[in-house]
Amino acid sequence: MFILFFVAVRFALPYGHSCPEDPVAMPRIDTAQRIDRKTAILDAAERCFVRSGFHGTSMSEICAEAGMSPGNLYRYFPSKEAMIEGLCERDFAEVGEGFAALAQAPDIWEAFEALARFHMIEEPRESCQLWVEIMSEATRNPQIGALRKKIDAFIEAKMRFAMDVARDRGQTHPEADLERAVQFLITFADGLMLRRARDTRFDPGPHVALMFTILRSMLLPPATPADDRLKTP
């Protein structure tokens, strides 16, 4: 009786999509081995996506890059959509990690600079390309859009908190406009990601230096007068 019900439901699904909860196709338990395999698949997919874009990449391209047959790949991810989402989640989680610890650092400016250097200089250019691809996808895919919103809010909150801590420690001018500094950093960093993604020859080093020069000029001398429109955007 129950079995018949499940069979009926399964076969009633629209063509071409297996249900992620399907107990046969997608084992519920994720052993360590399984997680490693999924990680390797996401790594391969990432390389493909950077090379050909989310929608220019075919599953067989990913299979070839991962050294795996399609039948097997589908044991780990129920669809291409799920791989894109998984990759975005992973990327967002990695970025989030860096910001999570920011306010706990002994020297907040140092931590900020290290974080910026990591994302803009040490990480390969491919990360920036993927970032832009993800942002473009977030524009039209509501699933990714929601993830994007969460990570953006998280980063902004952590930056604001770190700034507050720095001010409380006397490391900024007491009346500096911290919100404005946060907004500047986000915009400028995004711009750097975009420039590095699109131009092979772009050298981010001096630009990161410029970012902190400007940041210091915003936080150390008294705030520029008037124009407090950015206080609570």
Added chain:
Amino acid sequence: MFILFFVAVRFALPYGHSCPEDPVAMPRIDTAQRIDRKTAILDAAERCFVRSGFHGTSMSEICAEAGMSPGNLYRYFPSKEAMIEGLCERDFAEVGEGFAALAQAPDIWEAFEALARFHMIEEPRESCQLWVEIMSEATRNPQIGALRKKIDAFIEAKMRFAMDVARDRGQTHPEADLERAVQFLITFADGLMLRRARDTRFDPGPHVALMFTILRSMLLPPATPADDRLKTP
């Protein structure tokens, strides 16, 4: 004899691609009517591309949006690739136009601000989405990458020239680091495009104001000491 040669060449082409030079499928002369029609098609395609991305958009989607049969659409563009390229060219040309006249303006700062307001505020958010999509595409499509390179160089040159003119007119501190200001503007503006593209609720107004506040602080007081690494990037 010659006719036979052309027929042979035509039939030797790989399946599914007609040659853009094909004298039958693509008339050489572009009448005013034809140009209007092409513009309307590009407009329709632009809406589709913003909605679904370059590679998530199908030709039939574009046909529907343009209210036109595929057979007819192919009389105006020989392939989807050509439409993407045509759209990028058009977008780049529009952006380029704005920068071309910059240095001729009576008040360069005013012209700069007007240009920034135009691109970041007056133009609809969809333009930013398209811009990000184009930049993402430029990353992997060499054809688009080459166009991107040209327009980037053009914009940079025009900005630099405008800055020089402003300095010669005594509108900047004589020793201000103009190159640094140009690089700041490019990065910050790119960041604004990316933020506006991805976040429906992003209000660019205050951020454009912040951009010019920072720009003024870079150009009017004496340049910050040391750190001239950005002089010739």
Added chain:
DNA sequence: CTCATAAAAATGAATGTTCATTCTCTTTTT
């Protein structure tokens, strides 16, 4: 240790669909 066996992992051909492009035909314009 070794063989039997069942679960898990993996394969690659098959499936049904979608897609870009083309072809044939009709309508409109000149």
Added chain:
DNA sequence: AAAAAGAGAATGAACATTCATTTTTATGAG
């Protein structure tokens, strides 16, 4: 009546996903 514009069905490749099988791995009894 010729040329241009347009329509829409047809074509064949590419694609995401599934299915029938085979191979590998883990397990436990002898």
